[in-house]
Amino acid sequence: MTFKGMALAGIAAVTLSLSAGVAGAQVLQDWMSDDVADAWADDYKGQGVSVTVIDDFTSNDRFRGNLGEGSKKWTHGMWTGRQIMLLAPEADFYAKNFTSNSAVQLHSGLDVLNLSYGMYIPKRFPTGAIPWGAREESIIEYAQTGQAVVVKAAGNDAVAIGDAVGGSIDQLNMALVGGESTLFVGALEHNGTVDNPAYLADYSNYAGDNAEVQENFLVVGVEGDITGLYGTSFAAPVVSGYAAILGSKFTTATPEDITNRLLDTARTDTVADYDVAVHGQGEASLSRALAPNTIN
Template sequence: MNNLSKRALQLSLLVIFPFLSYAQKPNWFNLDLKTDTTFGISTEKAYAELLKGKKSKPVLVGVLDGGVDYNHEDLKRIVWVNKREIAGNGKDDDKNGYIDDIHGWNYLGSAKGSVAHETLELTRLLRRDRKKFENVDAVSVAPADKEAYEAYQKMKAKYDEEVAEAKGITANIEGFKNVVDGVVKKIGKENPTLGDFQSFQAVTPMETRIKTVLISQLQEGGTFKDFYDAQILKGLEHYKSSLDYNLNMDYDPRPELVGDNYADSKERFYGNSDIKGPDASHGTHVGGIIAADRTNNLGIKGVADNVQIMGVRAVPDGDERDKDVANSIRYAVDNGAKVLNMSFGKAYSWDKAAVDAAVKYAMSKDVLLVQAAGNDNKDIDKETNFPNRKYLTGETAAAYLVVGASGPKDDETLKADFSNFGKTAVDVFAPGVNIYSTIPEGKYASFNGTSMAAPVVAGLAALIRSYYPKLTALQVKEIIMKSVVKVNHNVTYKVGEEDKSVPFSDLCISGGIVNAYNALKLAATYK
């Protein structure tokens, strides 16, 4: 039995469980700060006051992600259908190199199935280099290999740190779970209520702590079983999966399940047509934020009202591969997408040149790329984050937006505590805390992350392009940047154990939160 350490007991639940979300209005990201006292992006206000009676043209948005449930009740009407392809006939009817790509494409599979779990890029790079450097010391390394050897040593130290952290958090969650299980057993109910925990007589300090935590959670809404399944069990699954797959040097599903020549970055025609894949939770959630059906009185309302979403599967449980990212960008662009949502990122890159070439291709086709900034509470002006808009040549992609995550309150907590930031690397912030959206099998859930903030902006970009179709990708980016609601106060975030207070304007280029109402008013002034 693993017991909770004193240190673990002092950690907030959000640190132990990054999946944790707190009660908030389900549609808060579309609300207005002045009217609703919630720092959304004023989408509903824009529809009511600026868009009523106006005509729009459909815009295709590429959702480059882990999969999309195209049969979800709130998405099926707005999922892209490739009308040049005949479903299920096993032929490439439109001659684009992809058989039966009705709703998009999956670069993580083949006729043998689809990849679910993957390693981190860090793991793959170490696996590549360990034969050369594992038994070499700094004295004996060849002069020509010195730089690569030093990079290997840094990656090895980082890898060891990641493994130790995953093991430690797994032990903490298991300890937490054991104490919770003991408390529930004493209460004598499988699904205790708030009142049951309030009445429970704690005997040990850990039981007292558990009681306090669970009362706090249940007061926010939901049931104990919801909390137990979504936070404890999911948290345990997440970190065990990290050890079993992401950080497992011997795990490599690629040769069997994809079967491409991974060394050939120009190879494009591999994969299968299963855009849902083994776990479409993340991509389905992203798709709903962008464009969940606003007309069906079901579930939620996405940001954009005349948009189709194309699923392009390139992101497994683990780090996406550069080759797949590059091909996903090209596929979406070639099939008509004008906005791409990329809610992914990693600290290392295998083949940045291939991704750079694909981003340049998107720029040449007037496509706007929207990427999540990441969830490590890091300054990505200083920390590496891939993909990114800066090419290896030193030039930058112009029609490229990087998005941090904000919360619902206009106070010192406005920056989501997990969100990456960067005064030159991040463009804007958007709602990304407790965002309620679609998940597979007709369900809905609240997730946290810059992964949720990016589709808010991608939805806004698509909304602008829909009502003002003559605007270029660069103009749309400019409009989004210029129309933010400026934040003129400090926000607080953790640096180690300390709270740091900084002006919000230090966190991103625009210094504000995107706003649909302001953006559409500004778009109307463009010629």
């Protein structure tokens, strides 16, 4: 994965450390679905796709995890970014640090934006009246108009999207509802299979009764017992990686095409007690999404 267009001067050292070792032979890590190895074997590795991770890359708030490369102590953005890089190693990566509130820039080819964060604002404020900064304003526009695949972590409050927690809701979730290329992602306790279906992780937010949310909601396994990383923050990068892999096969597909393909091919037979109000469209399936010769 190539690093381009860093959002802030001074994070080059961080991004270089994230890219170390990605360019060589890919290794299927235990936290990944077996579908990823099949995609790599067919040379679908994210090439021609731009992935922008909006996250914390530079703060002193670091925690330990292991994505199969040894224990490291990294910022939240370093972890989410590295996850995507390991899944889609030939995509172009753009890191936008939280301290930059400028608009998110789009690039040539398919754009994927990974949002492993929320914006909690008191519920009494109507979503449509919130004065978003340039960063969120651009993200919302790209999702609503289908200019980028916008992958949003559902949240870790064990509530339906749109429900209040302590009087506040993730207003960014609500602003993305109905977007042409929005994907909300919840966490399963592990990668599900037909023989071993997975339950929703006990911390994960779920789709709820809003039909527009249900239509754009996916789940994937978060293998925290392997990586030490728990939360929907680490479910969203899996779907971002899948979107990048799809874009490297379907090179003329629009963000809406990629979004709909992931939603239309999600599995319900690998999810325990599947319910559209909990799991949305089901568990994202890379193999099913890659199956056709064309999607547009």
